[in-house]
Amino acid sequence: MTGIALRDASYAAGGKTILSGLSLHLAERRIGIVGRNGSGKTTLLRLIAGLVAPSTGSVQVDGIDPCTDRKAALSRLGILFQNPDHQILFPTVEEELAFGLRQQGLPQPRALDAARAALRAEGRAHWAAAPVSTLSGGQKHWLCLQAVLMMQPQTLLLDEPFAGLDLPTAARITRRLAGLAQRLVTISHDPAAVAGADRVIWLDAGRVAADGPPAQVLPAFAAEMARIGDSDADTDLAG
Amino acid sequence: MLTLTSPVRTPLDRLPASAKLAALAAGTVLLFWLTSPWALALALAGVVGLHLPWGRPFAAHAARMLRPLWPFVVVVAGWHLWTGEIASGTAILLRMVTAVAAANLVTMTTRLSDMLAVFEWLALPLSPLLPPRRLALAFALVIRFVPTLSERMDRILEAWRARSPRRPGWRVVVPLTLAALDDADHAAEALRARGGAG
Amino acid sequence: MERSLTHIALFAALIAILGLVPQISLASGVPITAQSLGIMLCGTVLGARRGALAVLLFLALVAAGLPLLSGGRGGLGVFAGPTVGFLIGFPIAAFVAGWIVERTTLPVGFAATAAAVIGGIAVLYAFGIPGMALVLKKSLGEAALLTGAYLPGDAIKAVLAGLVTQSIARMRPGSLLSRA
Numbered sequence: 001m002t003g004i005a006l007r008d009a010s011y012a013a014g015g016k017t018i019l020s021g022l023s024l025h026l027a028e029r030r031i032g033i034v035g036r037n038g039s040g041k042t043t044l045l046r047l048i049a050g051l052v053a054p055s056t057g058s059v060q061v062d063g064i065d066p067c068t069d070r071k072a073a074l075s076r077l078g079i080l081f082q083n084p085d086h087q088i089l090f091p092t093v094e095e096e097l098a099f100g101l102r103q104q105g106l107p108q109p110r111a112l113d114a115a116r117a118a119l120r121a122e123g124r125a126h127w128a129a130a131p132v133s134t135l136s137g138g139q140k141h142w143l144c145l146q147a148v149l150m151m152q153p154q155t156l157l158l159d160e161p162f163a164g165l166d167l168p169t170a171a172r173i174t175r176r177l178a179g180l181a182q183r184l185v186t187i188s189h190d191p192a193a194v195a196g197a198d199r200v201i202w203l204d205a206g207r208v209a210a211d212g213p214p215a216q217v218l219p220a221f222a223a224e225m226a227r228i229g230d231s232d233a234d235t236d237l238a239g
Numbered sequence: 240m241l242t243l244t245s246p247v248r249t250p251l252d253r254l255p256a257s258a259k260l261a262a263l264a265a266g267t268v269l270l271f272w273l274t275s276p277w278a279l280a281l282a283l284a285g286v287v288g289l290h291l292p293w294g295r296p297f298a299a300h301a302a303r304m305l306r307p308l309w310p311f312v313v314v315v316a317g318w319h320l321w322t323g324e325i326a327s328g329t330a331i332l333l334r335m336v337t338a339v340a341a342a343n344l345v346t347m348t349t350r351l352s353d354m355l356a357v358f359e360w361l362a363l364p365l366s367p368l369l370p371p372r373r374l375a376l377a378f379a380l381v382i383r384f385v386p387t388l389s390e391r392m393d394r395i396l397e398a399w400r401a402r403s404p405r406r407p408g409w410r411v412v413v414p415l416t417l418a419a420l421d422d423a424d425h426a427a428e429a430l431r432a433r434g435g436a437g
Numbered sequence: 438m439e440r441s442l443t444h445i446a447l448f449a450a451l452i453a454i455l456g457l458v459p460q461i462s463l464a465s466g467v468p469i470t471a472q473s474l475g476i477m478l479c480g481t482v483l484g485a486r487r488g489a490l491a492v493l494l495f496l497a498l499v500a501a502g503l504p505l506l507s508g509g510r511g512g513l514g515v516f517a518g519p520t521v522g523f524l525i526g527f528p529i530a531a532f533v534a535g536w537i538v539e540r541t542t543l544p545v546g547f548a549a550t551a552a553a554v555i556g557g558i559a560v561l562y563a564f565g566i567p568g569m570a571l572v573l574k575k576s577l578g579e580a581a582l583l584t585g586a587y588l589p590g591d592a593i594k595a596v597l598a599g600l601v602t603q604s605i606a607r608m609r610p611g612s613l614l615s616r617a
Binding site: 242341345346351373378384389413416419422423427 | 438439440442443444445446447448449450451453454455457471474478482494495497498500501502503504505508510511512513514515516517518519572573574575583597600601604605608609612
């Protein structure tokens, strides 16, 4: 089966259930996942990416298990972390970009060449040897996205891709993402970020609260968020 | 990150790092064989001679790198003046300064990446236990995370000062260590997301 | 695998940062660096094997030319100087400290303090003193006298290593790999 398929997938950590009994088949080109903080959005993304295994049930991407078959998962799934500093692993821009290609079997000199070519194509040739610690937040964000795109995954998993970015940077990223041929799964707490999706899933307390076209899901989500915002004193402790 | 390699390029930079390391090892063994102050003085003159042709900034950089030795020089000099064993004291100080200066010279004329490549080559016999790519990855991760962690330290110190008139003291070590543990978990996940540690 | 590698790398970086920070000062106002505290923490938090590997990784980068030792020192010269014994003793100190925390069932704060004293002081000085004796051509007794200057600071750091390890155990029990 092509696409991302979850069958009765649950995830629990430290005695706390984060996702329970999710069954979803994701095959659309643009998919949005909305929910409050702590609703399990990021965990769902990590589950799909194969970074964690489901406690029960199964997750499959094009018929493979992304958690055990890492090699096959790499060409299918790329994940963009919310915080670029959690994603960047190398001291210089070119090493960061080359790493994924190296992981896919390219020898280091060719991986570095490809990284420099990608930088040239984006008008950033002078970034190659720059230390990543000198990049601004938006520039780090660009680097992370580029590093994932270098590996040419069929699906891109995006965790709050606009969090903390200023308006011009967010606009640039939106434009860049819109132009991608890949399938995009975007999670966000902001309905506007996924308004253009083909399908939106509203996650609440680890379960699907609603699933459908954005015109149907997002107004209900926004209304519920407004209602909670008016009433909720936010006194509940997790766990 | 700032390295101790001198920005002044010298002909010594063009020698292979492995050759410089081998020469340094042989030279250091020889130094510990020599006992005559005259022979040691000659050795020091030789090492100093290797510093001088590359200009004043290079020599000043080398002198700065010798600075941490001065307390030991003072102690040993005082000790031998007190006991009257001037010749042996001179030999000890000449040997120490020469050995350290020669080693620093190799560091100053070798790029970090070249030196690390030699280390990776030296570690090749260990490759069943320690795959070369994993060692290279470990070097890169440390170089990547020293500035990040340093910045975290500054933020922690700021957060402390924003709410306390007293000096931060050792308590900042706890959040800093937690930051290192968190970063390690995040980096592990990022590594897994892009194919693992190989 | 990944987690092991990144913990080793991050703690190598942590040793460096603790050496760069002069702000940590004792009650007396004498600034001391926390670098040897970093060595102790590698053992007490990461355990014997990972702790020793973190220290070795740190030393390799110092030798390669990064100024990561306290006071911005580094390069090959530090391995020819009088404190070379301490550098050689660092990974072994971390290993012994980690081994003690792993193998005892004592409360973690107490075990870590004892481990830091035994590994981070007794074992470390067992390497540091002969190293200094060799470079400065002094007897072991005379070298011990010279290294005595570091002892009060290291004793305080051993206690701090215990306190910090205990805090980690309380706040992030899953991250205390030495007791995992």
